[in-house]
Amino acid sequence: MVLEEKWPVLGRHEQAARWLRIWTDLGRAPRTIDAYARGLAEYLDRCERENIDPMEATREHIAGHVRELTTRPSHRGVNVLSIDSGSGLANATIQQRLVPVRLFYDFLIEEGQRESNPVGRGRYTPGRRFGGHQRGLVPRLTKLPWIPTDQEWLAFLQAAKLESPRNRVMLALAYDAALRREELCSLRTDDLDPGRRTLRVRAETTKNRYERVVPYSASTGVLLSGYLRHRATISRARGPLFLSESRRHYAQPLTLWSWSKIVRQLAIACDLPRFSTHTTRHLCLTDLARMGWELHAIASFAGHRSTESTLRYIHLSGRDLADTLQRGMEQIHAWRVEQLAQLAATAAGQA
Incomplete structure:
Protein backbone atom coordinates (compact mmCIF):
# COMPACT_ATOMS: atom_id res chain seq x y z
CA MET A 1 0.00 0.00 0.00
CA ARG A 121 -16.90 15.78 19.50
CA GLY A 122 -19.46 18.53 19.80
CA ARG A 123 -22.90 16.95 19.84
CA TYR A 124 -26.47 17.63 20.92
CA THR A 125 -27.23 16.46 24.44
CA PRO A 126 -30.93 16.60 25.48
CA GLY A 127 -31.58 18.28 28.78
CA ARG A 128 -28.45 20.40 28.81
CA ARG A 129 -28.70 24.18 29.13
CA PHE A 130 -27.79 26.76 26.48
CA GLY A 131 -29.19 24.80 23.56
CA GLY A 132 -28.02 21.39 24.74
CA HIS A 133 -24.68 21.38 22.89
CA GLN A 134 -21.61 19.68 24.32
CA ARG A 135 -18.27 21.22 23.42
CA GLY A 136 -15.79 19.28 21.38
CA LEU A 137 -12.31 18.39 22.60
CA VAL A 138 -10.74 21.43 20.94
CA PRO A 139 -12.62 24.76 20.75
CA ARG A 140 -13.27 25.64 17.12
CA LEU A 141 -12.23 29.15 16.14
CA THR A 142 -14.17 30.71 13.29
CA LYS A 143 -12.40 33.57 11.51
CA LEU A 144 -13.81 36.03 9.04
CA PRO A 145 -12.23 35.53 5.61
CA TRP A 146 -9.64 38.08 4.58
CA ILE A 147 -10.31 40.04 1.41
CA PRO A 148 -8.09 42.67 -0.21
CA THR A 149 -8.96 46.34 -0.34
CA ASP A 150 -9.70 47.90 -3.72
CA GLN A 151 -6.15 49.25 -3.91
CA GLU A 152 -4.65 45.85 -3.01
CA TRP A 153 -6.83 44.11 -5.60
CA LEU A 154 -5.74 46.57 -8.30
CA ALA A 155 -2.08 46.04 -7.35
CA PHE A 156 -2.55 42.28 -7.66
CA LEU A 157 -4.18 42.61 -11.08
CA GLN A 158 -1.39 44.94 -12.22
CA ALA A 159 1.15 42.23 -11.42
CA ALA A 160 -1.03 39.62 -13.12
CA LYS A 161 -0.89 41.53 -16.40
CA LEU A 162 2.62 40.18 -16.88
CA GLU A 163 1.46 36.58 -16.50
CA SER A 164 0.83 34.07 -19.30
CA PRO A 165 -2.59 33.89 -21.04
CA ARG A 166 -3.37 30.74 -19.01
CA ASN A 167 -2.69 32.36 -15.64
CA ARG A 168 -4.66 35.49 -16.51
CA VAL A 169 -7.77 33.59 -17.53
CA MET A 170 -7.49 31.30 -14.49
CA LEU A 171 -7.50 34.31 -12.18
CA ALA A 172 -10.46 35.79 -14.04
CA LEU A 173 -12.48 32.56 -13.84
CA ALA A 174 -11.53 32.02 -10.20
CA TYR A 175 -13.14 35.36 -9.37
CA ASP A 176 -16.02 35.44 -11.87
CA ALA A 177 -17.33 31.97 -10.95
CA ALA A 178 -16.12 31.91 -7.30
CA LEU A 179 -14.26 28.67 -7.99
CA ARG A 180 -12.34 26.66 -5.45
CA ARG A 181 -8.80 25.69 -6.40
CA GLU A 182 -9.67 22.08 -7.30
CA GLU A 183 -12.75 23.15 -9.27
CA LEU A 184 -10.65 25.57 -11.31
CA CYS A 185 -7.75 23.22 -12.03
CA SER A 186 -10.12 20.34 -12.88
CA LEU A 187 -12.02 22.19 -15.61
CA ARG A 188 -12.15 20.39 -18.95
CA THR A 189 -12.68 21.73 -22.44
CA ASP A 190 -16.16 20.21 -22.62
CA ASP A 191 -17.20 22.02 -19.42
CA LEU A 192 -17.29 25.31 -21.33
CA ASP A 193 -20.29 26.79 -23.11
CA PRO A 194 -18.91 29.94 -24.79
CA GLY A 195 -22.23 30.70 -26.49
CA ARG A 196 -23.96 31.19 -23.14
CA ARG A 197 -20.78 32.23 -21.32
CA THR A 198 -21.23 29.53 -18.69
CA LEU A 199 -19.15 26.67 -17.36
CA ARG A 200 -20.09 23.42 -15.66
CA VAL A 201 -18.51 22.56 -12.34
CA ARG A 202 -18.65 18.77 -12.21
CA ALA A 203 -19.83 17.11 -9.00
CA GLU A 204 -16.70 15.00 -8.61
CA THR A 205 -14.51 18.12 -8.44
CA THR A 206 -16.56 19.96 -5.80
CA LYS A 207 -16.16 19.85 -2.04
CA ASN A 208 -19.70 18.60 -1.36
CA ARG A 209 -20.28 16.71 -4.64
CA TYR A 210 -22.92 19.19 -5.88
CA GLU A 211 -22.76 19.96 -9.60
CA ARG A 212 -23.57 23.48 -10.71
CA VAL A 213 -23.48 25.73 -13.79
CA VAL A 214 -22.09 29.24 -13.30
CA PRO A 215 -21.66 32.24 -15.64
CA TYR A 216 -18.58 34.29 -16.41
CA SER A 217 -18.27 37.86 -17.67
CA ALA A 218 -17.71 39.10 -21.21
CA SER A 219 -14.20 40.33 -20.34
CA THR A 220 -13.32 36.86 -19.04
CA GLY A 221 -14.76 35.45 -22.26
CA VAL A 222 -12.24 37.52 -24.24
CA LEU A 223 -9.38 36.19 -22.09
CA LEU A 224 -10.69 32.65 -22.50
CA SER A 225 -10.84 32.93 -26.29
CA GLY A 226 -7.25 34.13 -26.33
CA TYR A 227 -6.13 31.29 -24.11
CA LEU A 228 -7.91 28.65 -26.20
CA ARG A 229 -5.98 29.85 -29.24
CA HIS A 230 -2.78 29.69 -27.20
CA ARG A 231 -3.69 26.22 -25.86
CA ALA A 232 -4.02 24.93 -29.42
CA THR A 233 -0.29 25.57 -29.89
CA ILE A 234 0.40 23.25 -26.95
CA SER A 235 -2.17 20.52 -27.58
CA ARG A 236 -5.26 20.18 -29.75
CA ALA A 237 -6.56 17.23 -27.73
CA ARG A 238 -9.76 17.65 -25.76
CA GLY A 239 -9.53 17.11 -22.03
CA PRO A 240 -8.08 19.18 -19.16
CA LEU A 241 -8.49 22.86 -19.96
CA PHE A 242 -5.38 24.19 -18.27
CA LEU A 243 -2.08 22.63 -19.33
CA SER A 244 1.42 22.93 -17.95
CA GLU A 245 3.97 24.72 -20.10
CA SER A 246 7.06 23.72 -18.12
CA ARG A 247 9.73 21.58 -19.76
CA ARG A 248 9.26 18.76 -17.29
CA HIS A 249 5.47 18.48 -17.55
CA TYR A 250 4.77 20.08 -20.92
CA ALA A 251 1.15 19.61 -22.09
CA GLN A 252 0.25 17.76 -18.89
CA PRO A 253 -2.69 18.92 -16.72
CA LEU A 254 -1.76 21.80 -14.43
CA THR A 255 -1.63 20.55 -10.82
CA LEU A 256 -3.21 22.14 -7.77
CA TRP A 257 0.22 22.71 -6.27
CA SER A 258 1.50 24.49 -9.37
CA TRP A 259 -1.46 26.87 -9.31
CA SER A 260 -0.93 27.55 -5.59
CA LYS A 261 2.73 28.33 -6.31
CA ILE A 262 1.79 30.75 -9.09
CA VAL A 263 -0.66 32.67 -6.89
CA ARG A 264 1.79 32.65 -3.99
CA GLN A 265 4.51 34.21 -6.12
CA LEU A 266 2.14 36.95 -7.28
CA ALA A 267 1.05 37.59 -3.70
CA ILE A 268 4.64 37.97 -2.51
CA ALA A 269 5.44 40.28 -5.43
CA CYS A 270 2.55 42.54 -4.38
CA ASP A 271 3.40 42.30 -0.66
CA LEU A 272 0.06 40.59 0.01
CA PRO A 273 1.10 37.45 1.94
CA ARG A 274 -2.50 36.65 2.92
CA PHE A 275 -3.63 36.43 -0.70
CA SER A 276 -4.29 32.77 -1.61
CA THR A 277 -6.07 30.71 -4.26
CA HIS A 278 -9.24 30.99 -2.15
CA THR A 279 -9.14 34.79 -1.85
CA THR A 280 -10.82 35.32 -5.23
CA ARG A 281 -13.73 33.14 -4.08
CA HIS A 282 -14.08 35.12 -0.83
CA LEU A 283 -13.98 38.38 -2.75
CA CYS A 284 -16.58 37.31 -5.33
CA LEU A 285 -19.09 36.12 -2.74
CA THR A 286 -18.57 39.28 -0.71
CA ASP A 287 -19.16 41.43 -3.80
CA LEU A 288 -22.37 39.55 -4.54
CA ALA A 289 -23.56 40.32 -1.01
CA ARG A 290 -22.64 43.98 -1.45
CA MET A 291 -24.71 44.08 -4.65
CA GLY A 292 -27.74 42.93 -2.70
CA TRP A 293 -27.97 39.29 -3.83
CA GLU A 294 -30.25 37.15 -1.69
CA LEU A 295 -28.48 34.72 0.62
CA HIS A 296 -29.99 31.64 -1.06
CA ALA A 297 -28.88 32.87 -4.49
CA ILE A 298 -25.32 33.31 -3.26
CA ALA A 299 -25.40 29.83 -1.69
CA SER A 300 -26.54 28.31 -4.99
CA PHE A 301 -23.87 30.21 -6.92
CA ALA A 302 -21.16 29.09 -4.48
CA GLY A 303 -22.33 25.47 -4.38
CA HIS A 304 -23.00 25.41 -0.63
CA ARG A 305 -25.24 22.84 0.98
CA SER A 306 -26.73 25.38 3.36
CA THR A 307 -26.80 29.13 3.89
CA GLU A 308 -24.82 28.66 7.12
CA SER A 309 -21.75 27.91 5.01
CA THR A 310 -22.47 30.96 2.87
CA LEU A 311 -22.60 33.24 5.89
CA ARG A 312 -19.06 32.21 6.82
CA TYR A 313 -17.85 33.29 3.39
CA ILE A 314 -19.59 36.65 3.26
CA HIS A 315 -17.33 39.27 4.74
CA LEU A 316 -18.72 42.76 5.15
CA SER A 317 -16.02 45.27 5.98
CA GLY A 318 -16.33 47.93 8.66
CA ARG A 319 -16.76 50.51 5.92
CA ASP A 320 -19.74 48.59 4.52
CA LEU A 321 -21.32 48.32 7.95
CA ALA A 322 -20.74 52.01 8.58
CA ASP A 323 -22.34 52.94 5.27
CA THR A 324 -25.31 50.71 6.03
CA LEU A 325 -25.70 52.25 9.47
CA GLN A 326 -25.45 55.78 8.07
CA ARG A 327 -28.10 55.09 5.44
CA GLY A 328 -30.36 53.58 8.06
CA MET A 329 -29.91 56.53 10.42
CA GLU A 330 -30.61 58.97 7.58
CA GLN A 331 -33.92 57.19 6.91
CA ILE A 332 -34.83 57.20 10.60
CA HIS A 333 -33.90 60.88 10.90
CA ALA A 334 -35.96 61.80 7.85
CA TRP A 335 -38.93 59.88 9.25
CA ARG A 336 -38.67 61.64 12.61
CA VAL A 337 -38.42 65.07 10.94
CA GLU A 338 -41.47 64.22 8.84
CA GLN A 339 -43.43 63.29 11.95
CA LEU A 340 -42.39 66.51 13.67
CA ALA A 341 -43.48 68.47 10.59
CA GLN A 342 -46.89 66.79 10.73
CA LEU A 343 -47.09 67.59 14.44
CA ALA A 344 -46.26 71.22 13.73
CA ALA A 345 -48.87 71.36 10.97
CA THR A 346 -51.50 69.92 13.30
CA ALA A 347 -50.64 72.46 15.99
CA ALA A 348 -50.89 75.32 13.46
CA GLY A 349 -54.29 74.10 12.34
CA GLN A 350 -55.59 73.96 15.87
CA ALA A 351 -54.40 77.51 16.49
Whole structure:
Protein backbone atom coordinates (compact mmCIF):
# COMPACT_ATOMS: atom_id res chain seq x y z
CA MET A 1 0.00 0.00 0.00
CA VAL A 2 1.43 3.39 -1.02
CA LEU A 3 0.31 5.06 2.21
CA GLU A 4 2.22 2.53 4.29
CA GLU A 5 5.36 3.31 2.27
CA LYS A 6 4.90 7.03 2.92
CA TRP A 7 4.05 6.54 6.61
CA PRO A 8 5.65 3.26 7.81
CA VAL A 9 3.93 3.53 11.19
CA LEU A 10 0.62 2.64 9.51
CA GLY A 11 2.05 -0.72 8.47
CA ARG A 12 2.88 -1.49 12.10
CA HIS A 13 -0.74 -1.05 13.19
CA GLU A 14 -2.96 -3.55 11.39
CA GLN A 15 -6.28 -1.96 12.35
CA ALA A 16 -5.16 1.48 11.18
CA ALA A 17 -4.08 0.14 7.78
CA ARG A 18 -7.34 -1.81 7.51
CA TRP A 19 -9.41 1.26 8.32
CA LEU A 20 -7.67 3.30 5.60
CA ARG A 21 -8.11 0.50 3.06
CA ILE A 22 -11.85 0.52 3.73
CA TRP A 23 -12.06 4.26 3.13
CA THR A 24 -10.03 3.85 -0.06
CA ASP A 25 -12.27 1.03 -1.30
CA LEU A 26 -15.33 3.20 -0.62
CA GLY A 27 -14.02 5.65 -3.21
CA ARG A 28 -13.03 8.57 -1.01
CA ALA A 29 -10.98 11.24 -2.78
CA PRO A 30 -7.21 10.60 -2.81
CA ARG A 31 -6.55 13.91 -1.06
CA THR A 32 -8.98 12.95 1.70
CA ILE A 33 -7.29 9.57 2.18
CA ASP A 34 -3.89 11.27 2.23
CA ALA A 35 -5.04 13.73 4.90
CA TYR A 36 -6.54 10.92 6.99
CA ALA A 37 -3.34 8.90 6.72
CA ARG A 38 -1.17 11.83 7.75
CA GLY A 39 -3.28 12.74 10.77
CA LEU A 40 -3.52 9.15 12.00
CA ALA A 41 0.19 8.50 11.38
CA GLU A 42 1.15 11.52 13.49
CA TYR A 43 -0.99 10.21 16.34
CA LEU A 44 0.37 6.66 16.11
CA ASP A 45 3.94 7.98 16.00
CA ARG A 46 3.35 9.76 19.27
CA CYS A 47 1.80 6.65 20.78
CA GLU A 48 4.94 4.71 19.94
CA ARG A 49 7.22 7.42 21.38
CA GLU A 50 5.23 7.54 24.62
CA ASN A 51 4.70 3.75 24.83
CA ILE A 52 0.92 4.18 24.56
CA ASP A 53 -1.22 1.34 23.26
CA PRO A 54 -3.64 3.04 20.82
CA MET A 55 -6.22 0.34 21.53
CA GLU A 56 -6.22 1.37 25.20
CA ALA A 57 -5.76 5.14 24.84
CA THR A 58 -7.79 7.43 27.10
CA ARG A 59 -8.94 11.04 26.94
CA GLU A 60 -5.78 11.99 28.82
CA HIS A 61 -3.61 10.54 26.04
CA ILE A 62 -5.59 12.42 23.39
CA ALA A 63 -5.21 15.63 25.39
CA GLY A 64 -1.44 15.10 25.37
CA HIS A 65 -1.53 14.76 21.58
CA VAL A 66 -3.50 18.00 21.30
CA ARG A 67 -0.98 19.75 23.53
CA GLU A 68 1.83 18.61 21.23
CA LEU A 69 -0.01 19.96 18.19
CA THR A 70 -0.61 23.33 19.83
CA THR A 71 3.06 23.79 20.75
CA ARG A 72 4.66 22.36 17.60
CA PRO A 73 6.58 25.06 15.71
CA SER A 74 4.91 26.08 12.47
CA HIS A 75 6.91 26.65 9.29
CA ARG A 76 4.84 29.82 8.79
CA GLY A 77 6.01 31.29 12.07
CA VAL A 78 4.16 32.14 15.27
CA ASN A 79 0.45 31.41 15.14
CA VAL A 80 -1.57 33.52 17.55
CA LEU A 81 -4.75 31.52 16.93
CA SER A 82 -3.76 28.32 18.73
CA ILE A 83 -5.48 27.40 21.96
CA ASP A 84 -3.27 29.19 24.48
CA SER A 85 0.36 28.80 23.57
CA GLY A 86 0.79 31.58 21.05
CA SER A 87 2.54 29.18 18.68
CA GLY A 88 2.02 25.85 17.00
CA LEU A 89 -0.37 24.65 14.32
CA ALA A 90 -3.44 26.67 13.37
CA ASN A 91 -6.75 25.83 15.00
CA ALA A 92 -8.20 24.60 11.70
CA THR A 93 -5.16 22.35 11.16
CA ILE A 94 -5.51 20.84 14.63
CA GLN A 95 -9.18 20.13 13.91
CA GLN A 96 -8.15 18.45 10.65
CA ARG A 97 -5.52 16.30 12.39
CA LEU A 98 -8.04 15.08 14.99
CA VAL A 99 -10.73 14.04 12.51
CA PRO A 100 -9.02 10.80 11.35
CA VAL A 101 -8.16 9.88 14.96
CA ARG A 102 -11.80 10.27 15.98
CA LEU A 103 -13.05 8.33 12.95
CA PHE A 104 -10.51 5.57 13.62
CA TYR A 105 -11.87 5.11 17.13
CA ASP A 106 -15.43 5.15 15.78
CA PHE A 107 -14.34 2.26 13.55
CA LEU A 108 -12.90 0.35 16.52
CA ILE A 109 -16.18 0.79 18.40
CA GLU A 110 -18.15 -0.53 15.43
CA GLU A 111 -15.78 -3.52 15.27
CA GLY A 112 -16.41 -4.23 18.96
CA GLN A 113 -12.79 -3.54 19.94
CA ARG A 114 -13.55 -0.50 22.11
CA GLU A 115 -16.50 0.68 24.13
CA SER A 116 -15.90 4.43 23.92
CA ASN A 117 -14.21 7.07 21.79
CA PRO A 118 -11.52 9.07 23.63
CA VAL A 119 -11.73 11.90 21.07
CA GLY A 120 -14.54 14.28 22.01
CA ARG A 121 -16.90 15.78 19.50
CA GLY A 122 -19.46 18.53 19.80
CA ARG A 123 -22.90 16.95 19.84
CA TYR A 124 -26.47 17.63 20.92
CA THR A 125 -27.23 16.46 24.44
CA PRO A 126 -30.93 16.60 25.48
CA GLY A 127 -31.58 18.28 28.78
CA ARG A 128 -28.45 20.40 28.81
CA ARG A 129 -28.70 24.18 29.13
CA PHE A 130 -27.79 26.76 26.48
CA GLY A 131 -29.19 24.80 23.56
CA GLY A 132 -28.02 21.39 24.74
CA HIS A 133 -24.68 21.38 22.89
CA GLN A 134 -21.61 19.68 24.32
CA ARG A 135 -18.27 21.22 23.42
CA GLY A 136 -15.79 19.28 21.38
CA LEU A 137 -12.31 18.39 22.60
CA VAL A 138 -10.74 21.43 20.94
CA PRO A 139 -12.62 24.76 20.75
CA ARG A 140 -13.27 25.64 17.12
CA LEU A 141 -12.23 29.15 16.14
CA THR A 142 -14.17 30.71 13.29
CA LYS A 143 -12.40 33.57 11.51
CA LEU A 144 -13.81 36.03 9.04
CA PRO A 145 -12.23 35.53 5.61
CA TRP A 146 -9.64 38.08 4.58
CA ILE A 147 -10.31 40.04 1.41
CA PRO A 148 -8.09 42.67 -0.21
CA THR A 149 -8.96 46.34 -0.34
CA ASP A 150 -9.70 47.90 -3.72
CA GLN A 151 -6.15 49.25 -3.91
CA GLU A 152 -4.65 45.85 -3.01
CA TRP A 153 -6.83 44.11 -5.60
CA LEU A 154 -5.74 46.57 -8.30
CA ALA A 155 -2.08 46.04 -7.35
CA PHE A 156 -2.55 42.28 -7.66
CA LEU A 157 -4.18 42.61 -11.08
CA GLN A 158 -1.39 44.94 -12.22
CA ALA A 159 1.15 42.23 -11.42
CA ALA A 160 -1.03 39.62 -13.12
CA LYS A 161 -0.89 41.53 -16.40
CA LEU A 162 2.62 40.18 -16.88
CA GLU A 163 1.46 36.58 -16.50
CA SER A 164 0.83 34.07 -19.30
CA PRO A 165 -2.59 33.89 -21.04
CA ARG A 166 -3.37 30.74 -19.01
CA ASN A 167 -2.69 32.36 -15.64
CA ARG A 168 -4.66 35.49 -16.51
CA VAL A 169 -7.77 33.59 -17.53
CA MET A 170 -7.49 31.30 -14.49
CA LEU A 171 -7.50 34.31 -12.18
CA ALA A 172 -10.46 35.79 -14.04
CA LEU A 173 -12.48 32.56 -13.84
CA ALA A 174 -11.53 32.02 -10.20
CA TYR A 175 -13.14 35.36 -9.37
CA ASP A 176 -16.02 35.44 -11.87
CA ALA A 177 -17.33 31.97 -10.95
CA ALA A 178 -16.12 31.91 -7.30
CA LEU A 179 -14.26 28.67 -7.99
CA ARG A 180 -12.34 26.66 -5.45
CA ARG A 181 -8.80 25.69 -6.40
CA GLU A 182 -9.67 22.08 -7.30
CA GLU A 183 -12.75 23.15 -9.27
CA LEU A 184 -10.65 25.57 -11.31
CA CYS A 185 -7.75 23.22 -12.03
CA SER A 186 -10.12 20.34 -12.88
CA LEU A 187 -12.02 22.19 -15.61
CA ARG A 188 -12.15 20.39 -18.95
CA THR A 189 -12.68 21.73 -22.44
CA ASP A 190 -16.16 20.21 -22.62
CA ASP A 191 -17.20 22.02 -19.42
CA LEU A 192 -17.29 25.31 -21.33
CA ASP A 193 -20.29 26.79 -23.11
CA PRO A 194 -18.91 29.94 -24.79
CA GLY A 195 -22.23 30.70 -26.49
CA ARG A 196 -23.96 31.19 -23.14
CA ARG A 197 -20.78 32.23 -21.32
CA THR A 198 -21.23 29.53 -18.69
CA LEU A 199 -19.15 26.67 -17.36
CA ARG A 200 -20.09 23.42 -15.66
CA VAL A 201 -18.51 22.56 -12.34
CA ARG A 202 -18.65 18.77 -12.21
CA ALA A 203 -19.83 17.11 -9.00
CA GLU A 204 -16.70 15.00 -8.61
CA THR A 205 -14.51 18.12 -8.44
CA THR A 206 -16.56 19.96 -5.80
CA LYS A 207 -16.16 19.85 -2.04
CA ASN A 208 -19.70 18.60 -1.36
CA ARG A 209 -20.28 16.71 -4.64
CA TYR A 210 -22.92 19.19 -5.88
CA GLU A 211 -22.76 19.96 -9.60
CA ARG A 212 -23.57 23.48 -10.71
CA VAL A 213 -23.48 25.73 -13.79
CA VAL A 214 -22.09 29.24 -13.30
CA PRO A 215 -21.66 32.24 -15.64
CA TYR A 216 -18.58 34.29 -16.41
CA SER A 217 -18.27 37.86 -17.67
CA ALA A 218 -17.71 39.10 -21.21
CA SER A 219 -14.20 40.33 -20.34
CA THR A 220 -13.32 36.86 -19.04
CA GLY A 221 -14.76 35.45 -22.26
CA VAL A 222 -12.24 37.52 -24.24
CA LEU A 223 -9.38 36.19 -22.09
CA LEU A 224 -10.69 32.65 -22.50
CA SER A 225 -10.84 32.93 -26.29
CA GLY A 226 -7.25 34.13 -26.33
CA TYR A 227 -6.13 31.29 -24.11
CA LEU A 228 -7.91 28.65 -26.20
CA ARG A 229 -5.98 29.85 -29.24
CA HIS A 230 -2.78 29.69 -27.20
CA ARG A 231 -3.69 26.22 -25.86
CA ALA A 232 -4.02 24.93 -29.42
CA THR A 233 -0.29 25.57 -29.89
CA ILE A 234 0.40 23.25 -26.95
CA SER A 235 -2.17 20.52 -27.58
CA ARG A 236 -5.26 20.18 -29.75
CA ALA A 237 -6.56 17.23 -27.73
CA ARG A 238 -9.76 17.65 -25.76
CA GLY A 239 -9.53 17.11 -22.03
CA PRO A 240 -8.08 19.18 -19.16
CA LEU A 241 -8.49 22.86 -19.96
CA PHE A 242 -5.38 24.19 -18.27
CA LEU A 243 -2.08 22.63 -19.33
CA SER A 244 1.42 22.93 -17.95
CA GLU A 245 3.97 24.72 -20.10
CA SER A 246 7.06 23.72 -18.12
CA ARG A 247 9.73 21.58 -19.76
CA ARG A 248 9.26 18.76 -17.29
CA HIS A 249 5.47 18.48 -17.55
CA TYR A 250 4.77 20.08 -20.92
CA ALA A 251 1.15 19.61 -22.09
CA GLN A 252 0.25 17.76 -18.89
CA PRO A 253 -2.69 18.92 -16.72
CA LEU A 254 -1.76 21.80 -14.43
CA THR A 255 -1.63 20.55 -10.82
CA LEU A 256 -3.21 22.14 -7.77
CA TRP A 257 0.22 22.71 -6.27
CA SER A 258 1.50 24.49 -9.37
CA TRP A 259 -1.46 26.87 -9.31
CA SER A 260 -0.93 27.55 -5.59
CA LYS A 261 2.73 28.33 -6.31
CA ILE A 262 1.79 30.75 -9.09
CA VAL A 263 -0.66 32.67 -6.89
CA ARG A 264 1.79 32.65 -3.99
CA GLN A 265 4.51 34.21 -6.12
CA LEU A 266 2.14 36.95 -7.28
CA ALA A 267 1.05 37.59 -3.70
CA ILE A 268 4.64 37.97 -2.51
CA ALA A 269 5.44 40.28 -5.43
CA CYS A 270 2.55 42.54 -4.38
CA ASP A 271 3.40 42.30 -0.66
CA LEU A 272 0.06 40.59 0.01
CA PRO A 273 1.10 37.45 1.94
CA ARG A 274 -2.50 36.65 2.92
CA PHE A 275 -3.63 36.43 -0.70
CA SER A 276 -4.29 32.77 -1.61
CA THR A 277 -6.07 30.71 -4.26
CA HIS A 278 -9.24 30.99 -2.15
CA THR A 279 -9.14 34.79 -1.85
CA THR A 280 -10.82 35.32 -5.23
CA ARG A 281 -13.73 33.14 -4.08
CA HIS A 282 -14.08 35.12 -0.83
CA LEU A 283 -13.98 38.38 -2.75
CA CYS A 284 -16.58 37.31 -5.33
CA LEU A 285 -19.09 36.12 -2.74
CA THR A 286 -18.57 39.28 -0.71
CA ASP A 287 -19.16 41.43 -3.80
CA LEU A 288 -22.37 39.55 -4.54
CA ALA A 289 -23.56 40.32 -1.01
CA ARG A 290 -22.64 43.98 -1.45
CA MET A 291 -24.71 44.08 -4.65
CA GLY A 292 -27.74 42.93 -2.70
CA TRP A 293 -27.97 39.29 -3.83
CA GLU A 294 -30.25 37.15 -1.69
CA LEU A 295 -28.48 34.72 0.62
CA HIS A 296 -29.99 31.64 -1.06
CA ALA A 297 -28.88 32.87 -4.49
CA ILE A 298 -25.32 33.31 -3.26
CA ALA A 299 -25.40 29.83 -1.69
CA SER A 300 -26.54 28.31 -4.99
CA PHE A 301 -23.87 30.21 -6.92
CA ALA A 302 -21.16 29.09 -4.48
CA GLY A 303 -22.33 25.47 -4.38
CA HIS A 304 -23.00 25.41 -0.63
CA ARG A 305 -25.24 22.84 0.98
CA SER A 306 -26.73 25.38 3.36
CA THR A 307 -26.80 29.13 3.89
CA GLU A 308 -24.82 28.66 7.12
CA SER A 309 -21.75 27.91 5.01
CA THR A 310 -22.47 30.96 2.87
CA LEU A 311 -22.60 33.24 5.89
CA ARG A 312 -19.06 32.21 6.82
CA TYR A 313 -17.85 33.29 3.39
CA ILE A 314 -19.59 36.65 3.26
CA HIS A 315 -17.33 39.27 4.74
CA LEU A 316 -18.72 42.76 5.15
CA SER A 317 -16.02 45.27 5.98
CA GLY A 318 -16.33 47.93 8.66
CA ARG A 319 -16.76 50.51 5.92
CA ASP A 320 -19.74 48.59 4.52
CA LEU A 321 -21.32 48.32 7.95
CA ALA A 322 -20.74 52.01 8.58
CA ASP A 323 -22.34 52.94 5.27
CA THR A 324 -25.31 50.71 6.03
CA LEU A 325 -25.70 52.25 9.47
CA GLN A 326 -25.45 55.78 8.07
CA ARG A 327 -28.10 55.09 5.44
CA GLY A 328 -30.36 53.58 8.06
CA MET A 329 -29.91 56.53 10.42
CA GLU A 330 -30.61 58.97 7.58
CA GLN A 331 -33.92 57.19 6.91
CA ILE A 332 -34.83 57.20 10.60
CA HIS A 333 -33.90 60.88 10.90
CA ALA A 334 -35.96 61.80 7.85
CA TRP A 335 -38.93 59.88 9.25
CA ARG A 336 -38.67 61.64 12.61
CA VAL A 337 -38.42 65.07 10.94
CA GLU A 338 -41.47 64.22 8.84
CA GLN A 339 -43.43 63.29 11.95
CA LEU A 340 -42.39 66.51 13.67
CA ALA A 341 -43.48 68.47 10.59
CA GLN A 342 -46.89 66.79 10.73
CA LEU A 343 -47.09 67.59 14.44
CA ALA A 344 -46.26 71.22 13.73
CA ALA A 345 -48.87 71.36 10.97
CA THR A 346 -51.50 69.92 13.30
CA ALA A 347 -50.64 72.46 15.99
CA ALA A 348 -50.89 75.32 13.46
CA GLY A 349 -54.29 74.10 12.34
CA GLN A 350 -55.59 73.96 15.87
CA ALA A 351 -54.40 77.51 16.49
